[in-house]
Amino acid sequence: MSRSVIDHLNSELATAQVLALNAKRYHWTVTGPHFRDYHLRFEELYTAADGTVDELAERIRMLGGVPIHAPAQIEAQTKAAISNPAARLDAEAMLKEALANEEATIALMHEGIELANGAGDPGTADLLTRFVQTHQKEAWFLREMLG
Numbered sequence: 001m002s003r004s005v006i007d008h009l010n011s012e013l014a015t016a017q018v019l020a021l022n023a024k025r026y027h028w029t030v031t032g033p034h035f036r037d038y039h040l041r042f043e044e045l046y047t048a049a050d051g052t053v054d055e056l057a058e059r060i061r062m063l064g065g066v067p068i069h070a071p072a073q074i075e076a077q078t079k080a081a082i083s084n085p086a087a088r089l090d091a092e093a094m095l096k097e098a099l100a101n102e103e104a105t106i107a108l109m110h111e112g113i114e115l116a117n118g119a120g121d122p123g124t125a126d127l128l129t130r131f132v133q134t135h136q137k138e139a140w141f142l143r144e145m146l147g
Contacts, residue, residue, distance in 0.1 A: 002119040006065035008112050009124065013056040013067055014077035015105055019049035022083050022101065026094040038091050041145065045098060048138050052131050059127055079108045095146050102139040106132055 023046035057067035080101040116124035
């Protein structure tokens with residue numbers, strides 16, 4: 001299989017791991033009058049992102065690649081913004097950061113679908129098509145919460 005498809009999938013994997021970590025951070029640190037709603041929404045956001053990690057890694061293995069797994073690899077290959085651990089974010093800032101990362105993920109997945117189709121890899125294109133729908137739904141929820 002094309003090295004570029006595997007490399008792209010590793011970027012997808014890194015991005016999914018960062019989305020999950022950011023969502024857990026939001027879940028653990030959100031405060032305010034709508035705490036419960038945000039706390040639950042961020043847990044759902046985590047579950048959605050984390051739910052893609054294993055399948056992305058397995059697809060990389062199916063194609064003969066090695067899934068990235070070390071923090072330095074993840075940081076180097078993610079397309080999502082990594083939350084500054086020292087910054088104290090309010091709920092609105094968390095929603096905005098999460099939405100920007102979901103939109104970046106959707107764009108990355110569109111690129112991956114085109115790349116996989118061009119490489120004659122309908123399995124990867126199908127996987128990313130399924131996952132892009134998950135991220136589109138999450139982005140929609142975040143936009144609605146932001147009003």
